Amino acid sequence: MGFITATADRLPIRNFTESAGLIRTLGASGFRRFSTYRQATVAATATNTMFGFLRTYVMLAVAGSAAALGGQAAGYDAPRLVTYVWAGQGLIGVVLLWGWTDLADRIRSGDVVTDLLRPVHPVLGYLLPDLGRAAYALLTRFTVPIAVGALAFDMYVPRRAATYPLFALSVLLALLVCFAGRFLANAAAYWLLDSRGVLMTWAVCSGVLGGLYFPIRFLPDWAAAVLYFGTPFPSLLQVPLDVLVERDPPLSQLGLLGLQAGWAVLLLWGCVAVQRRAERRLVVQGG
Amino acid sequence: MAEPSAATAAAPAGADRTVPVTTADVADAPASTAAIYRALLRAQVRAQASYRASFALDLASNVIFLGADLLTVLVLFHQVPALAGFTLAESLLVFGLAALGFALADLAVGNIERMKQHVRTGLLDAVLIRPLGVLSQLLVLDLGVRRVGRVITSTAVLAVAAYQAGVRPTPANLLLLVVTPLAGAVFFGSVFVATATVAFWWVESGELSAALTYGGRDFTSYPMTVYGGWFRHLMAFGLGFGLVAYYPALILLGRPDPIGAPAWLGWCGPLLALAAAALAALVWRTGVRHYRSTGS
Numbered sequence: 126m127g128f129i130t131a132t133a134d135r136l137p138i139r140n141f142t143e144s145a146g147l148i149r150t151l152g153a154s155g156f157r158r159f160s161t162y163r164q165a166t167v168a169a170t171a172t173n174t175m176f177g178f179l180r181t182y183v184m185l186a187v188a189g190s191a192a193a194l195g196g197q198a199a200g201y202d203a204p205r206l207v208t209y210v211w212a213g214q215g216l217i218g219v220v221l222l223w224g225w226t227d228l229a230d231r232i233r234s235g236d237v238v239t240d241l242l243r244p245v246h247p248v249l250g251y252l253l254p255d256l257g258r259a260a261y262a263l264l265t266r267f268t269v270p271i272a273v274g275a276l277a278f279d280m281y282v283p284r285r286a287a288t289y290p291l292f293a294l295s296v297l298l299a300l301l302v303c304f305a306g307r308f309l310a311n312a313a314a315y316w317l318l319d320s321r322g323v324l325m326t327w328a329v330c331s332g333v334l335g336g337l338y339f340p341i342r343f344l345p346d347w348a349a350a351v352l353y354f355g356t357p358f359p360s361l362l363q364v365p366l367d368v369l370v371e372r373d374p375p376l377s378q379l380g381l382l383g384l385q386a387g388w389a390v391l392l393l394w395g396c397v398a399v400q401r402r403a404e405r406r407l408v409v410q411g412g
Numbered sequence: 413m414a415e416p417s418a419a420t421a422a423a424p425a426g427a428d429r430t431v432p433v434t435t436a437d438v439a440d441a442p443a444s445t446a447a448i449y450r451a452l453l454r455a456q457v458r459a460q461a462s463y464r465a466s467f468a469l470d471l472a473s474n475v476i477f478l479g480a481d482l483l484t485v486l487v488l489f490h491q492v493p494a495l496a497g498f499t500l501a502e503s504l505l506v507f508g509l510a511a512l513g514f515a516l517a518d519l520a521v522g523n524i525e526r527m528k529q530h531v532r533t534g535l536l537d538a539v540l541i542r543p544l545g546v547l548s549q550l551l552v553l554d555l556g557v558r559r560v561g562r563v564i565t566s567t568a569v570l571a572v573a574a575y576q577a578g579v580r581p582t583p584a585n586l587l588l589l590v591v592t593p594l595a596g597a598v599f600f601g602s603v604f605v606a607t608a609t610v611a612f613w614w615v616e617s618g619e620l621s622a623a624l625t626y627g628g629r630d631f632t633s634y635p636m637t638v639y640g641g642w643f644r645h646l647m648a649f650g651l652g653f654g655l656v657a658y659y660p661a662l663i664l665l666g667r668p669d670p671i672g673a674p675a676w677l678g679w680c681g682p683l684l685a686l687a688a689a690a691l692a693a694l695v696w697r698t699g700v701r702h703y704r705s706t707g708s
Contacts, residue, residue, distance in 0.1 A: 164614060168619055168620035169619055171620055171623055172619045172620060172622050172623040172627075175623040175624075175627045176623075176627060176630070178643050179627060179630045179631055182638050182639040182640060182643065183488070183495075183634055183638055185640075186495050186496040186634075186637075186638040187488055187491055187492055187495065189496070190491075190492035190493070190494055190495060190496070191491065191492050194492070194493075198491045198492065199491060319463070319465070319466050319469075321466070321469070321470075322466070322469040322473065325469075325473045326473075329473070329476055329477060329480055332480065333480045333483065333484075338480060338481075338483075338484045339484050339487050339488060343487050343488070343490065343491050344487060344490075345490075
């Protein structure tokens with residue numbers, strides 16, 4: 126009988142049916158897990174909706190002042206900003222900007238060792254349930270703020286049919302980038318005893334630099350460019366929202382999606398690399 | 413709030429004496445209760461400060477979160493010269509008053525947010541059987557010393573904004589500059605306590621209390637003219653958030669309310685704070701009476 130170690134080869138996946146079944150099972154587990162947190166879903170949705178009202182009024186005041194001067198605020202008119210705010214409030218729960226500490230908690234408690242024994246790569250083992258969770262959030266935390274926003278305000282509805290599939294793809298890419306970012310921030314717990322600082326940095330950056338507090342396009346062009354190309358944060362909310370409100374022509378929309386895809390690949394590769402390094406140095410304390 | 417348990421707190425000290433409790437002991441009771449709280453508080457501060465790196469990081473992150481809100485205001489004003497009729501300096505005065513009031517409340521009672529964890533883990537059971545006030549124990553047991561950073565930063569923002577906005581240093585204005593954040597702190601503290609009480613009935617209330625505490629802070633951070641319709645009426649007058657920063661700021665700026673409310677409204681903050689505190693105490697007491705342990 127051989128030893129099972131963290132660095133041993135994982136069971137190979139033999140055929141397509143098996144991997145499809147794996148994806149289905151793990152994805153469904155995430156969906157089911159979060160569908161049982163009904164009270165938490167209601168509370169989070171209510172909070173997102175409340176902040177939707179606050180941010181909408183502030184953005185409408187900006188649009189109003191800009192219109193009084195005969196212009197637009199960084200290329201957004203009032204209905205676009207309304208859609209921007211409410212879709213953004215809905216997407217917080219879908220991409221799950223902050224509040225995910227599952228991996229860091231399991232590293233601290235040592236439970237992470239059971240993840241390493243599973244016949245699935247740990248990154249995939251966390252990613253697939255997260256996709257299921259996002260699917261559930263799409264049905265609940267995304268739809269409610271959009272509906273409330275549409276009832277209370279004059280919202281921008283996309284004019285081009287192609288925008289809808291592009292937005293769907295952009296949300297999926299945003300989810301991948303966000304998952305990878307959260308995974309990396311959590312993985313800091315492999316090296317640090319107290320990873321709260323890293324997690325907090327992620328929380329504040331993803332909100333401020335991701336386009337939640339204000340559209341990144343409000344910044345001077347050079348600052349926006351640095352953020353888009355130098356950090357993954359605008360790929361989390363700003364890009365899907367810009368695609369949705371048709372801030373840019375179709376070709377630029379595709380370019381933005383390409384940027385997101387680049388960040389998704391880079392960060393997911395980072396997750397795999399970090400996980401490999403961590404497994405080589407991981408010492409699980411206790412018996 | 414008045415603690416009925418103050419007299420019982422002295423009981424263990426007097427218990428091993430054979431002499432009956434005299435009036436002198438009873439007179440000593442509040443002093444010894446205060447000593448217990450002082451000791452608990454000192455232990456908390458020492459414990460938190462002993463993890464130096466974590467403490468410094470927490471301190472910094474609190475300042476950064478305030479910086480994020482401040483950055484938002486600055487970025488918005490980078491786009492437009494005025495927001496709903498208010499200039500940057502005027503807006504920052506409103507922001508500073510709200511931020512300092514909130515930071516003080518957050519420092520004193522912000523940790524009541526963790527009420528739901530206390531209910532779920534059963535810590536509340538342990539607190540309930542001790543001969544000290546429930547709320548005051550919870551607050552002292554988990555004081556957010558790190559939030560001092562936020563208080564200092566928002567004081568600086570308020571001072572700069574008051575100077576930039578050209579607030580005249582009359583005695584009345586200076587008094588209002590001091591009283592408003594204090595009243596705001598009591599008001600926000602009441603909101604913190606009242607919304608945390610929801611956890612007595614609804615353990616998984618999650619971020620719901622954040623809708624009113626942080627939502628209220630964001631609402632008060634901008635001039636009221638930004639908001640419209642029923643939302644403004646509900647938040648400003650229905651819930652009272654209008655008196656936290658906006659109306660006092662109007663007096664300080666010496667300008668009439670564009671919405672048409674009388675100027676004396678700016679002096680009503682302390683009255684509102686007292687009413688809110690009374691209401692929060694009532695809600696809290698009802699919550700404690702209805703508490704049933706989760707049995708964990």
